[in-house]
Amino acid sequence: MDELDATIHQPARLQIMAALCQLKPLSQVDFTFLKTKLALTDGNLGAHLLTLEEKGCIAVEKTFVARRPKTFVSATAAGRRAFEAHAAALKAILKSK
């Protein structure tokens, strides 16, 4: 049976992972756009992304687009597996009610 993941379960990180896992593998989303979509501040989103990156759930790529620094974020294969397992564990808890 799948187990809950304490790192992913935090509400903001759960939203981040849900959004990133909706994308196709290797697809990336812009940091600013993600911040707006999830209604988080720069610092808040940055801190959550760092936590997820340290756990290997996401990959962060810093690059330049039209000479402006841009940060793109994507879910890793391990992150996708962890998120799916977490969602399955949540569903199992709900079923056992």
Place this chain on the structure above:
Amino acid sequence: MNISPEEAARALGEIEASRAAMRTVIRSNRGHYFLWLWGGLWAVAALLVEFKGLHSLLIFRNWLMPAGIVVTFLILLCTQGKIRSPLNKRFIGVLATTVIFAFIWPLVLRGPGNARNDFAYGALMAMFCYIVAGIWFDVYLLRVGLLVSAILLASLFFFPALFWWSVVLSGVTLIGTGFYVRYFWR
């Protein structure tokens, strides 16, 4: 880690809300503008030929097609940024080589063709690109590429009198696919 069923339900609700928000964004980045643009241009070109005669195909070649290419690049510029998928350089290389050779082959293999065959050739070249892109990236491109190719080939070889109407149908198919990926894809 243990949580209550209520908390699990709340978490699943947050996941679904986040997924739904992302789906909306993905839908608006799926290339439907290109399908609407080129589907519309094809349909207009074919209707012009059907009702105004073959000479009106020049309007498509000299004005509509170049305008379509410019608008395509403008759409590319305006829609990129939020989500990006790393392009496989080898794939782009294969596609570019195919398109270049597709321009060269007719010059080598045959003399000047007629308007119907020329249009079918160009359209099938575009559909070839859709099919290859569909194999690589997104299955809807594969499906629409196969469907439009089948429509065009069937009319070209079996119902030549209806060819320009099949181009209208192909254009409508592209436009319809654009609406599908924009509004109904999940």
